[in-house]
Amino acid sequence: MTRYVALLRGIMPSNPNMSNAKLRAVFEGLGFDGVVSVLTSGNIVFRSADTDVPALQERVQQALHRDLGIGGGTIIRSHQELRALLDTDPxxxxxxxxxxxxxxxxxxxxxxxxxxxxxxxxxxxxxxxxxxxxxxxxxxxxxxxxxxxxxxxxxxxxxxxxxxxxxxxxxxxxxxxxxx
CATH class of the missing domain: 3.30.70 (Alpha-Beta Plaits)
Structure with missing residues (x-):
């Protein structure tokens, strides 16, 4: 299983449909494991066996739009990509x-x-x-x-x-x- 984060665009915590609990529920509904949120600005960590990131981004975005009316955009990065970025100490x-x-x-x-x-x-x-x-x-x-x-x-x-x-x-x- 690969560890990912979905960086969601346009999340406003004051919108009831954009609460961390509802966002996590969408990811859990898609069958992802280890779903947790980071802060309240649309950062959802999860695990998936799927390694096709463009397909994952599209799948998550469609579910967010269908289930919560969120159309802002989904960007997914793997743990490996972000760990390597941090290690560069930019x-x-x-x-x-x-x-x-x-x-x-x-x-x-x-x-x-x-x-x-x-x-x-x-x-x-x-x-x-x-x-x-x-x-x-x-x-x-x-x-x-x-x-x-x-x-x-x-x-x-x-x-x-x-x-x-x-x-x-x-x-x-x-x-x-x-x-x-």
Whole structure:
């Protein structure tokens, strides 16, 4: 059995249909084992014998839409992919905080070509792109909470809406759950 996490896009914990209990029930209904949630922002850890990740993503997304009316998007990564990502230590010496908000933006599938922003956002330092985990890594200065960094808008424009961002702390928590 392979251990996975489903990173769900557009989850709002205040919506009763998006509660962790209902999300877990959908995964359990699909026959997955070891289903647990991480935080309340749409991170569901599970085990499956299925190794076809694109098919898993589609299957989960269809069930979420059918059972709960959730159409936001599903991105699945294996424990192995996320463990390897953490082991690269992409943010050496940095601590997650207001001026150094460490983020990982996961793409639904591997792009045919990876591009970086032409005009770097002064509030964002792009650390790089990890091809194996299909994720952009960046450090954002979000000390001005009223402004969204241009980098996030660039990601949406360049790679579409089939992306989702997690803090590095959340990625670390997910890996801990995958290993627990």
């Amino acid at each position: 943010f050496p010496g940095l601590k997650h905080g207001r001026g150094t908000y460490l983020i990982a933006t996961f793409l639904h599938s591997a792009p045919t070509e990876v591009t970086m922003p032409e005009q770097p956002d002064p509030r964002t330092r792009v650390v790089g792109y990890d091809q194996t985990a299909r994720v952009f890594l960046a450090v954002v200065d979000n000390s001005d909470p009223g402004k969204t960094p241009d980098f996030m808008a660039w990601l949406d424009k360049t790679y579409g809406k089939d992306i989702t961002t997690r803090t590095w702390l959340t990625v670390e928590r997910i890996v801990k759950k995958l290993e627990g």
